[in-house]
Amino acid sequence: MNKNQLIFREATIEDLDRIVYLLSDDVLGNKREQYKQPLPESYIKAFQSINSDPNNELIVACYGEEIVGVQQITFTSFITYQGGWRATIEGVRTASLVRGKGIGSMLIQWAIQRAKDRGCHMVQLTTDKKRPEALHFYEKLGFKASHEGLKLHF
């Protein structure tokens, strides 16, 4: 695999099936997602919401015709930090067959550059404490685990 041939682009509706497959092919994702045919309508609605929102981008990493990675980047204007914009990264996954080849790093570095191009002052994400290896991965990329990430599920 030649990583120079990876292409990063916004996802289209035709990519959605593969994206949901990638999200579900994961130790935590397989409990949360529902990958089946036809895809549950909720995924299609979410894709449409993201696609029509200029501050929300679903990005795929492609190797030839194959989607080998995905991430979602959301840009938000906050009042804090003197009215600064932040990018939030969510749902980062790489295909199990190509894990450990640096595609995850390239996805995050792509997101960091995109955030800079959009004038953000910060990139942020949360990572489940059940994934200690992910924490190390993000720290190597320059992130600081300065915050607790709190969730309240309904």
Next chain:
Amino acid sequence: MNKNQLIFREATIEDLDRIVYLLSDDVLGNKREQYKQPLPESYIKAFQSINSDPNNELIVACYGEEIVGVQQITFTSFITYQGGWRATIEGVRTASLVRGKGIGSMLIQWAIQRAKDRGCHMVQLTTDKKRPEALHFYEKLGFKASHEGLKLHF
């Protein structure tokens, strides 16, 4: 102070000066914010972005004419969790004169109800590890510190 008289509403541009004051009157906020007259243009631009975005709400708690609390709630459509919507809470502050009177709890409970009304499946936030008392505050409200909150500042 009779908490039953608190009113929660979306902020207007006339409230912005007081909001920036509240954000800056804080042990971490006083390093990040710039409260001066006239207010830096970046705050006004951020207010306009938030105000024109149906998925971004700046909420104030009012006691009579006085703004005694503020928070920002952002609603985001993600592909993860079967295309679920989440609410993210940011920039929660109460006026120093009324701290410890339960206004912070009422702000968060208001946000939780708002998130339910909007069809979210989760409310999330990050809290700086330099605020251990805040972690306890959110845990009492039902949040779980299941994630690490990672930030990369440019």
